[in-house]
Amino acid sequence: MSDHRPQILIVDDDAVLRGTLAALLHLEGYRVTLAQTLEEGQRAAEALPDLVLLDLRLAGGKSYEFGRWLARRAIPFLMLSGETSSLEKVLTLELGAEDYITKPFDEAELFARMRVILRRQGAPRGALQDQLIGTARLRVESRALECQGETIPLTEQEFHLLTTFLRYPQEVLRREVLARDSGAQPLAAGQRHIDVAVGKLRRKLGPGSIVAVRGQGYQLALPVTSPSGANPAR
Secondary structure, three states: OOOOOOEEEEEOOOHHHHHHHHHHHHHOOOEEEEEOOHHHHHHHHOOOOOEEEEEOEEOOEEOHHHHHHHHHOOOOEEEEEOOOOHHHHHHHHHOOOOEEEEOOOOHHHHHHHHHHHHHHHOOOOOOOOOEEEOOEEEEOOOOEEEEOOEEEEOOHHHHHHHHHHHHOOOOOEOHHHHHHHHOOOOOEEEEHHHHHHHHHHHHHHOOOOEEEEOOOEEEEOOOEEOOOOOOOOO
């Protein structure tokens, strides 16, 4: 019988933290894989874990490049760090992290944020069909955009952010709505958090795809149709 429990990969060079987290996650019902170095983490990530808990400052350097590697493969990761500056948080979110939590952290808060990410990852895909968004095609099953022969993977947050826009075509959506539906944490790094998430999605859809409406929020500015050419039902 297959084991459907979420697989969590912890990449951290602190042996005490790794062991403590692993024990707590096992109690919460997760399967856990441990890695001490970026090299070990990358080998373990080839198995496509459901979520990676990644230490920002591993021995031998920061983890930005590994984070980019995970983002390119649409493997969700949550960054763990002792850094508290907003700039560090913004840089981490821009490279593709689903979330950021500072050490020392409360285990209940960490688990709550993990559940948000895993819910987004495991959300049913049948409710939404492939869509044409401007010249790009959203592939729901693979959670990727296809544009001019190129496949552009979406992170879990970007996918849910985009589907929120698709549910409310041509409407201006407040940051609070986007944060609630995409699982973003706008207060974690100020309003900049949701702005970063929208900015990453805009770059993948193309210039002018999402416009900011001063004092109100964001609006998807591209036409949306089904692959058959009919306007999708709202």
